[in-house]
Amino acid sequence: MMRRRNFLASLALGLSLIAVGGCGKQGTSKVINVAVTPASPPNLFEENGQTKGLDYDLFDGYCKARGCTMNITSYDWQGMLGAVIGHKADVAFSGISITEPRKQVMDFSKPYMANDWDLVSMKSRNIKLANLDTLKNYSIGVARGTAYVEFIKTQLEPKGIYTVDQLKLYPTNNEALTDLQNGQVDLVFLDGTVASVYRKKLPMQDSYVFKGIDHLGFAFPKGSTLRPDFDKYLDELGPEKRQAIIDKWMK
Amino acid sequence: MTFVDILLTLLRGAGYTFLITVCCAATALVAGLGIAIARELGGAWLSAVLSAWVYVFRGVPMLVLLFIVFFGLPGIGIDVPPLLAMMLSLGLISGAYLAEVFRGAFAEVNPNEVLAAQSMGFTRLETLRLVKVPQMARFAVPGMVNELTTILKFSPFAYTVGIPEITKQAMALTATTMRGIEIYAALGLIYFAIYRLLLGGVRLIDKRYSIPGFAQE
Numbered sequence: 001m002m003r004r005r006n007f008l009a010s011l012a013l014g015l016s017l018i019a020v021g022g023c024g025k026q027g028t029s030k031v032i033n034v035a036v037t038p039a040s041p042p043n044l045f046e047e048n049g050q051t052k053g054l055d056y057d058l059f060d061g062y063c064k065a066r067g068c069t070m071n072i073t074s075y076d077w078q079g080m081l082g083a084v085i086g087h088k089a090d091v092a093f094s095g096i097s098i099t100e101p102r103k104q105v106m107d108f109s110k111p112y113m114a115n116d117w118d119l120v121s122m123k124s125r126n127i128k129l130a131n132l133d134t135l136k137n138y139s140i141g142v143a144r145g146t147a148y149v150e151f152i153k154t155q156l157e158p159k160g161i162y163t164v165d166q167l168k169l170y171p172t173n174n175e176a177l178t179d180l181q182n183g184q185v186d187l188v189f190l191d192g193t194v195a196s197v198y199r200k201k202l203p204m205q206d207s208y209v210f211k212g213i214d215h216l217g218f219a220f221p222k223g224s225t226l227r228p229d230f231d232k233y234l235d236e237l238g239p240e241k242r243q244a245i246i247d248k249w250m251k
Numbered sequence: 252m253t254f255v256d257i258l259l260t261l262l263r264g265a266g267y268t269f270l271i272t273v274c275c276a277a278t279a280l281v282a283g284l285g286i287a288i289a290r291e292l293g294g295a296w297l298s299a300v301l302s303a304w305v306y307v308f309r310g311v312p313m314l315v316l317l318f319i320v321f322f323g324l325p326g327i328g329i330d331v332p333p334l335l336a337m338m339l340s341l342g343l344i345s346g347a348y349l350a351e352v353f354r355g356a357f358a359e360v361n362p363n364e365v366l367a368a369q370s371m372g373f374t375r376l377e378t379l380r381l382v383k384v385p386q387m388a389r390f391a392v393p394g395m396v397n398e399l400t401t402i403l404k405f406s407p408f409a410y411t412v413g414i415p416e417i418t419k420q421a422m423a424l425t426a427t428t429m430r431g432i433e434i435y436a437a438l439g440l441i442y443f444a445i446y447r448l449l450l451g452g453v454r455l456i457d458k459r460y461s462i463p464g465f466a467q468e
Contacts, residue, residue, distance in 0.1 A: 035413070039426035046423040049263060073413040074423070083413065086322040088330075174425045201429045 032063065032226070034072045035080045035089035039172050041197045042249040043095030043216070046074075054193070054249040055093040058112060058242070059218065062233045077172065078145045081106070087221045091230070095191055097147035098217040107224055110231050111215035113246055116192030117148065119208040120199075122180060127187065129208040132161045138186035141168045141176035147214065148189040177202065196250060252428060257437045260424055264417035265441060271406045271416060272449065274334060275342040276399050282346025287353030287387075291379055301350075308347035313405055316340040321412045333412040345402050352394030356387040389465060392457055399449055403442065417441055 036056075038046040044053040051072055063070055075083055081096075083089040085105050097115070098108045119140065121127040129135060140162070142148045149164060156162040168185050170176040176188045177198060187207055190198065191214075198204065220227040234242065286305065290298050308316075321336040331339065360383050368378045407418035421438045425431045 038423040041427055045427050047427060049260075074410075074415055074419060075413045076410050076419075076422070079411040079413060082318065082322040082411075086325045088322070088325065088413075172422060172426070174422060174429075174431060177429065178431045198429065 030068045031071050032068050033088070033090045034059070034070045035075055035083040035092040036072055037077050037080045037094045037172075038074050039077075039174060040094040040191075040194060043191075043193055044093065053094075054113075054246060055095065055216075055218070057245050057248070058237075059091070059093060059230075061237065061245075062230055065233060065236070066229070077143060081145065081219070084219045084221055090220070090224065090226055092219040095193060095216055096219050097191075097214050099147045099150055101150055102147075102219070105222065107220045107222055107227050108217035109220070109227060110234055111217050112234060112242060113193075113216050114212065115214040115216050117151070117210040117214055118190050118192055118195040118206045119187045119210075120180070120190055120195055120204045121187050121207045122183075123203045123205050125186065127207045132156070132208070135162050135208075136166070139168055140166065141170055141179055141185040141188045143173050143176055144169045144171060146189070151210075151213070173198075177204075180204070193250065252430070254433060254437060257424065257430075257434055258441070261417050261420045261434070261437055261441055264415050264420040265445065267409070267414050267416040268403070268406050268442075269445060269448075271334065271337055271341075271409050271414065272399070272403045272445070274338050275345060275402045275406070278338040278342025279345035279349050279398065279402065280395075282343055283349025283353055286346065286350035287357060288379065288384070290350075290354065291357060291383070292375060305347045305350050308344050309351075311344065313341060313344055313408055314411070316344065317408055317411060333409065333414050336412050337406075337409050337414070341402060341405050341408065345398050348401075349395065349398050352391050352398065353387060356391035356394070357383060359390045360386045386465075389460070389462070392453070396450065396453055399453065400446060403446055403449065 036044050036051065038044055038051060040053070042053055043055045044051070046052070051074075059070065062068075073083070073089065077094075080089075080092050080094060081102070084092045095115075096102075096108075098111060102108070119129070127138065135156075149167065149169075152162055152167065153164050157164060168176075168179070170179065173188070173190060173194060176185065179185045180188045181202065192209070195206065218227075218230060220230075286301050290301055293301070317336060317340040320331055320339050321333065324331050364382055364386075365378055368382045373381065406416055409416050410419040410422070417438060421434050425434050428434070
């Protein structure tokens, strides 16, 4: 009986140690907890188990300049934003658009790059939109939690161009693009950066491009003390060096 | 990238999937057994409270509870690590289902045996420990295996709270290769392999404690 009790006590202790210590925050102030979603190439993705991308390079530069290290945790898109809002992460980046609803629950760095929004379709469908008059005739797929939904709600819906109810929502861009290939959806909303990567892998084209409406930023919890210092770093880096990093991943 | 390369990449997350399943199953087992036993021993008041608990946890969606535990509790100063958040959401929801499995299994125990134990002077606790629980546990095996399978299939929710299990590996790999069909086929095979592994473990335990002729009357 004693052996059984000891076993049960060891099991309980072991489980609680795993649960409490397994994925907890790092203790030192030099370690920055980073939330990412590695399904946003070229801004953030994984290759051979390594986190890479444009956003990673920018923040890696900051950490090298300030002598800090990153403790990266991968979430899905909603989990990544939730981690910043819930102060689980000190910063999040994976090509996050700066939007008004998000600014109410998190702080953003200065915009580090402008971004187009592309409505893409399969080349075989040959869908080309000169304007948005006929947009309502097509089904549009978007990844859940992305800024496109808010854009359609505030910009397109009041003008009668398209409604949020018409959208087909998917967990990530992957599923939306798979459905695009399967012919279940006509158009998919993608960031210009993301579209530039997928155009090399899939026979797809831009059907319409929204220019100058989107800027990407690094997301911080409300009241973050890290954000002003990161903004300072972006100023120190300067537009030319920042553009060089962007060009490295966009070309 | 060959199919074997895909399998090897996804297997990086298999340890986490296995760990999540085992930890949540242990939580569910402790919670379910605790509730079922407390219902057997407790009075009407305790039974009503536990029934309400089971009712709530069987009804709440897994993702909602996970969000409340992981992202909501830090708002009131309670920081819950990812694996513990899974145990407190998936583990407790499955525990509520297991409590019902155990309740049904307790009802299958022959009441004449309970009566015999009481007539021989067994206390309620002794009757429970020596007569009811040993039989109930054997009756409950099929229901427990079902719930274990459910826990395994719900384990991808762990990605939402940042645990890099195999579905996360599949999504990350699909994002860079766009070979969704092969990657998700490989993912299905790995889940099936983990299921067979867990089933084998349960069968070993079942065989070790089986009593010839029991539950075949």
